[in-house]
Amino acid sequence: MPESKKLVIILLGPPGSGKGTQAELLSEKLDSYHLETSEIIEKNLAKAKKNDFVTANNKKYFLSKEKRLRESGVLMSPPLITFWTKNKIRELAKEENGIVTSGSPRTLYEGKELIPLLKKLYGAKNIKVILIKLSGKDSILRNSHRRSCELMRHPVLYTKETTKLKKCPLDGSKLVVRRDDNAEIIKIRLKEYKERTFPLIGLFRKQGLKVKEIEGKQSVEGVFKDILKVILR
Numbered sequence: 114m115p116e117s118k119k120l121v122i123i124l125l126g127p128p129g130s131g132k133g134t135q136a137e138l139l140s141e142k143l144d145s146y147h148l149e150t151s152e153i154i155e156k157n158l159a160k161a162k163k164n165d166f167v168t169a170n171n172k173k174y175f176l177s178k179e180k181r182l183r184e185s186g187v188l189m190s191p192p193l194i195t196f197w198t199k200n201k202i203r204e205l206a207k208e209e210n211g212i213v214t215s216g217s218p219r220t221l222y223e224g225k226e227l228i229p230l231l232k233k234l235y236g237a238k239n240i241k242v243i244l245i246k247l248s249g250k251d252s253i254l255r256n257s258h259r260r261s262c263e264l265m266r267h268p269v270l271y272t273k274e275t276t277k278l279k280k281c282p283l284d285g286s287k288l289v290v291r292r293d294d295n296a297e298i299i300k301i302r303l304k305e306y307k308e309r310t311f312p313l314i315g316l317f318r319k320q321g322l323k324v325k326e327i328e329g330k331q332s333v334e335g336v337f338k339d340i341l342k343v344i345l346r
């Protein structure tokens with residue numbers, strides 16, 4: 114297969130850095146596919162029956178057990194996520210789609226598995242890694258105030274610009290605090306990010322990929338403009 118001209122943009126950042134929102138904006142701007150681990154997981158878990166399992170790396174992963182891990186804020190087993198994600202990436206490359214990801218890969222294991230595949234299908238020079246920086250304190254603050262709309266669950270990031278917002282800018286429905294975002298789970302997610310996701314930066318560099326850092330403590334628009342500067346240069 115000839116090397117693709119399409120870009121793969123990998124967004125990394127702690128919970129609350131707004132990487133999901135940025136990925137959404139970027140995929141629209143670049144006409145690329147927004148690859149979301151959570152969507153892949155939810156689609157696969159939704160159709161799972163009681164005793165279903167997936168065999169990956171010669172090991173069985175029971176989906177009901179994985180579901181419980183996810184509900185407690187812990188990352189699900191990387192081999193299972195990787196298996197599902199690789200399938201999706203191959204499908205996207207075949208259809209010649211550009212990719213924007215937020216939250217994938219999330220662990221060193223996933224990175225070691227996914228980066229070689231992405232390099233093979235898209236070429237190293239077309240892979241852009243962007244780290245949206247945010248302190249632990251700001252991550253917790255933003256997450257504990259994170260809201261989404263009642264109608265479509267559009268997420269609204271907690272920034273200076275959105276504190277007074279009462280209704281969804283897209284559909285006008287009421288904004289509510291996300292029920293799953295309690296303090297303990299937020300802390301677990303942040304710890305998981307620091308211990309398991311952040312070390313990916315070193316791996317990317319070792320794999321010959323450039324990592325650009327963007328300041329996350331600014332408006333959604335500000336972060337977006339900074340990202341565009343980096344990738345459209």
Ligand SMILES: [Zn+2]
Nearest residue numbers: 262267281284
């Ligand atoms: Zn909405």
